[in-house]
Amino acid sequence: MKKTILSSLILLSLSWSVSAQQDVANSKDHVLLSRYDGSWINRYSLKEYEVYTYPLSREMVDYNKLKDNKSIEGQITAIEYVAPEGVTATQVYRTYQERLTKAGFKIIFSCRTADCGDMPMHFSREYVKGSSQLGNTMVGNNGSYLLASGTYNNEPYFVSLLVGDDKRGNMARYHIDIVKQELLDTDKVDVAAVSDGMENEGRYAFYGINFDLNSAEIREDSADALKVMADYLLAHPEANVLVVGHTDNTGDFDLNMSLSQKRAASVVAALVKNFKIDSKQLTAVGVGMASPLASNRDEAGRVRNRRVELVIK
Numbered sequence: 001m002k003k004t005i006l007s008s009l010i011l012l013s014l015s016w017s018v019s020a021q022q023d024v025a026n027s028k029d030h031v032l033l034s035r036y037d038g039s040w041i042n043r044y045s046l047k048e049y050e051v052y053t054y055p056l057s058r059e060m061v062d063y064n065k066l067k068d069n070k071s072i073e074g075q076i077t078a079i080e081y082v083a084p085e086g087v088t089a090t091q092v093y094r095t096y097q098e099r100l101t102k103a104g105f106k107i108i109f110s111c112r113t114a115d116c117g118d119m120p121m122h123f124s125r126e127y128v129k130g131s132s133q134l135g136n137t138m139v140g141n142n143g144s145y146l147l148a149s150g151t152y153n154n155e156p157y158f159v160s161l162l163v164g165d166d167k168r169g170n171m172a173r174y175h176i177d178i179v180k181q182e183l184l185d186t187d188k189v190d191v192a193a194v195s196d197g198m199e200n201e202g203r204y205a206f207y208g209i210n211f212d213l214n215s216a217e218i219r220e221d222s223a224d225a226l227k228v229m230a231d232y233l234l235a236h237p238e239a240n241v242l243v244v245g246h247t248d249n250t251g252d253f254d255l256n257m258s259l260s261q262k263r264a265a266s267v268v269a270a271l272v273k274n275f276k277i278d279s280k281q282l283t284a285v286g287v288g289m290a291s292p293l294a295s296n297r298d299e300a301g302r303v304r305n306r307r308v309e310l311v312i313k
Contacts, residue, residue, distance in 0.1 A: 012265025021082065030077050030178045032133055033099075033159060036092050038084035042173070043131055047076045049193075051200050052179045054147055054160055056109050058119040066124050071201050072158060074182040080130055083172040088163045089137070092172045093144050096161050105150030105159065112144045114155075118163055120145045124175065126164070128162060135171045136150050137164025156181040156294070194232040194310070198239070202312040204232075205293070209308045214255075215261035218270055226291060229310065231273035237278070240312040243267050243284045248302035251287040267308055283313060 027044030029035055051071050059067035083092055091110070101107065111119070120143025124130040137143065146161040158181065163174035197204035208225030211218060218226070233239065245260035245267075264284035271277040295302035 013310065029081070030079065030168065030176075032157060032178055033096075033176065035081055036087065036095055036172075036174070037082055038087070039081040039174075041079055041128070043078070043080035044166075044176075045076075045078045047078075049073065049182065050076050051197060051199070052076050052158070052177065053230075054109075054158065055119060055123060057086070058115070058117045059110055060117075060122060063118075065124045066123065066127070072101075072179060072181050073197075075180040077178045078128070078175070079258040080134055080173070080175045082166075083277050084173065085169065085171045087172050089142075089144060089163045089172040089174070090150075092163050092174050093146065096176075097128050097146060098150045100146075100150070100159060105148040105157075108147045108149055110144075114141045116143055116145055117141055119143075124162055128160075128175055128177065130162065130175045130238060133166065134162070134175055137173050138162070140282055148247055180248065185290075189229075191228065191231045191235055195236070198232070198236075198310065198312060203309050205307045205309045207303075207307055208263070211263055211266075214251075214259065216259060216266050218263075218266050226270055226274070229267075230271055230277055232310070233271065233277050233281060234275070237281070240281055240283075240313040242283050242309075242311040242313050243271075244291075244311055245284075245286040245310065246291060246307045247288050248292075248305045249296040250302065253288065257286060257288040257290075260288045264308065 021040040023041035024044055026171040027041040053066070053069050053071045055066045055069050057068040061067045083215045097107070097110070118141060121135055121138035121147065122136045124138060124143070125292035143162060143164045148159045150157060158179040160179070161174060162178040163172055166173050194204045206225050206229060209218065209222045233241070243264045247260050254268050261284065264286050268279070268284045271282060272279045289296070291306065292305045294304040296302050296305060
């Protein structure tokens with residue numbers, strides 16, 4: 001991606017006007033995406049590693065749950081802005097849409113007002129945990145939503161935008177989530193993180209269980225990740241799980257399918273032998289390259305795809 005293009009995204013407004021309101025304490029714009037000119041930060045949070053769920057359609061279940069959604073993990077910066085008086089939600093929405101597109105980001109899903117239905121309002125209240133003022137701007141099919149993905153400094157990012165008109169204040173309120181998608185450092189993995197992933201997504205990906213090329217023998221440097229996996233299973237003896245081996249698309253398809261099955265079986269055997277996990281809890285499955293998390297066109301994507309997952313059976 002060209003630096004000249006990125007600069008238009010990072011410096012969304014080169015000449016900000018001074019806002020009548022001050023930003024909330026300890027808040028700031030994200031390095032990737034700046035505020036609409038004159039806006040101020042009403043709410044701010046930064047989580048170094050968390051699960052983020054986003055919509056892929058406007059469809060809801062039981063009024064407040066997303067029907068079509070996907071979850072990713074990484075660093076999440078959540079910023080709620082209030083636009084200056086007279087600025088509409090349409091202005092904010094179109095500005096970010098244009099800037100993201102020009103910066104090479106791909107719009108994954110978007111909808112405007114009536115096309116969105118009540119999804120933005122429920123998404124704000126159930127998933128984003130925005131302020132009540134933000135949710136109120138989206139009542140009655142008045143909210144708009146945009147989700148985009150792209151790269152910055154060769155790292156994958158997702159940008160989620162919620163925006164609505166505050167009629168009483170004659171301005172727009174908007175919430176931006178910027179997710180820097182990351183692999184979790186195995187040193188930071190604990191049973192709580194695995195439990196959250198299993199409960200929220202029904203699966204958890206381990207990147208610290210390592211094998212040599214074309215080998216199903218578990219390397220010694222996998223001990224810590226195996227222990228966390230075992231600790232989760234010991235803490236949840238009622239859980240029946242699939243132990244799923246994944247590969248990238250390098251090499252022969254049939255070989256990778258067989259290799260992923262053998263690697264999954266090796267993990268099951270290690271859990272049973274070394275940690276006394278009940279074998280009835282575990283089923284080894286190998287899917288090769290059939291369920292990627294990222295494109296296999298570059299090494300960063302291939303690294304994400306090489307993993308062992310626990311999946312609720």
